[in-house]
Amino acid sequence: MQRQHQRQIESEERRRREEARQARLRQRHAAQEYREFRQAEARRLTAELDEQVATLQGLLTAGCRVPAFRASSLMRAEQVPPFDPGRLAVPVRMPDPNQYQAQGGWTANRRAQAQAEARARFERDWHAAQAAEAQRVQQLAAAERDYMQRTEAQRAEVRRHNAGVAEAVAGVRRGDPEAVVEFFSAALYSSTIWPEGFPRQMAAAFDSAARQLVLDWEMPGYDIVPAAKSVRFVQADNQDKETARPATQRRALYREVLAQSMLLVLHQLFGADEYGVLDSVALNGFVDAPDPATGRPTRIYLATVMAQRAAFTDLHLEQVDPASCLTDALRGQLTARPDQLTSVRPSRQPQDVANHVVPDIDGQDEPDLYDMDPIAFESLVADLFRAMGMQAVTTQRSNDGGVDVDALDPTPIRGGKIVVQVKRYRSTVPPTAVRDLYGTVQDVGANKGVLVTTSGFGPGSHTFARGKPLELISGTELVDLLHRHGLRGRLGEGGRPAAPARPEPSEPATPADDYNVLGMTWSGNVALDVCALVCQGNRVLSEDHFVFFNNPRTPDGMVRAVPATAPDKAAIRVAFDSLPAAADRFVLVAAVDPEVNPHADLSGFTDACIRLLDPSLTELGRLEVSDGRAGETALVLGSFRHRSNGDWDFVLGGKGYTGGLEQLVSEYGIEVE
Structure with a gap:
């Protein structure tokens, strides 16, 4: 009995030890599962941080892939659901007399x-069914009337909406300021390119x-960039620990976000401008935050730019460095310390458009640049360069080597000597002036040449300057x-450039033979007719201003087909x-020659470009054009x-037609017999 009792005690002890071992194993397993869960959660949080950063870094690239806003997207279809009568569509079943036979009765x-x-019973049920059917017919008619009233009201509302859109579009075409602001506000507000957390507050005006x-456009705050770089689970403390993102990295990323946002707003606005009403956009990016100096809520501007359409549409946004593009290519300003809310001086603001400065009688408040003394004009340009943080002096009137202002940009790396020429012209600056400036830059060993004018530049000038330090x-x-x-200055009355006139006596006249030759080259053996239309908007001035194989020149000879x-x-x-004063567009088109290639299409029209040549047939630059497509x-x-x-700037085409040249020119108001 003692041995049996001892065995029982030992067995019980073994059982307790096994239970304790199993409990420890379960505890370790649970602790491991908990640790792995917390580590996986930390990795998930880190991946979310990396995804947020990747989204911010790819904001511009992703935004450029979104289709441009079109007014047609605001139009509503007049589609309404068909009338559904439901149970009222089923007539009441009339009683069958055969179902009402007499039952029983021996006598x-x-x-x-x-x-x-x-x-x-039959008559009672028949009258009840007749009453029910009459009620159904009455209810069905009422339902149909209600449906017609509701659908007509819906259609009327759709028509009113579409009429409002059409009226707004007409106002945009006319350049009505309110319509223009409303249209482009809709383009920005309807955009889907902005990530969650990005604001959309704005104020706009159209000059x-x-x-x-x-436009004033609100930018995201500094907290849009995650403060944490990664998350890890610390088992000893049983909590997640965040690794802070380095301050320099966070500041650089936020600055990149600001630059991308500015470029995206410009991209959306110019992309939505299907009616060609914008020559430029003055954009200011701001945040609403406490003033670091006073603590009071205020509007702080972190970026500003005045972008010309010609300069912006020439950019390849998916390949640029956003900050360099904004500050160098577009000559904008971007705060160097956005984390400290260091502001920049905004460009033109919406309230400036609504409240123009009225010059006094003497014109001293806002001097007319056209009427300034040439020496005073050069001094004003020198003042401008000094206000931009450079050293600048005007040169002597004799032996200046074609340089009116000598400037020095003290900025490291990209700074250096700048030669400035000023042209107080009323007509377009000829390309010869740009070529002369480039020669001066090379002769004096300057880092850059700047040509400042009161007028504008033609396509030859812009093409020649592309890729050069000009x-x-x-x-x-x-x-x-x-x-x-x-500084102060205006161009004629109301700030508008005056109508083209002869230059000042001190300036050379534009040469009479100042023209360009547009040479067309392409791959493939398809025979093409290259034609030109002198237009006002989308309408040719007259049939005589359509230059093609049967009309080789316009009446004034300013446009003509020449041997290639x-x-x-x-x-x-x-x-x-x-070109005629009414002309604001010069359109180049190409069509398959039906006599040479009656069955061809434009699928063989590839690697095409327009070569811009001067009168001596020296190539000034190349303008790439779209390839043709099958069936067109x-x-x-x-x-x-x-x-x-x-200025005359080039806008890439690409619209194709399956009906040949006849279909194309009919859209420009030419009747084809």
């Missing part, structure tokens, strides 16, 4: 009584004289820069500055558009 009196009762949209500042850009840096020189396959000569037999290559500052 004649009883049978007669039963038949009378059956007829009474119809300068064809400029002036800056071309038109009259409207000059006025904006002056105002931005606290290799490698070109076709050529058009045009004197942009001498005519294509708009592109158009040169005349801006209010006198």
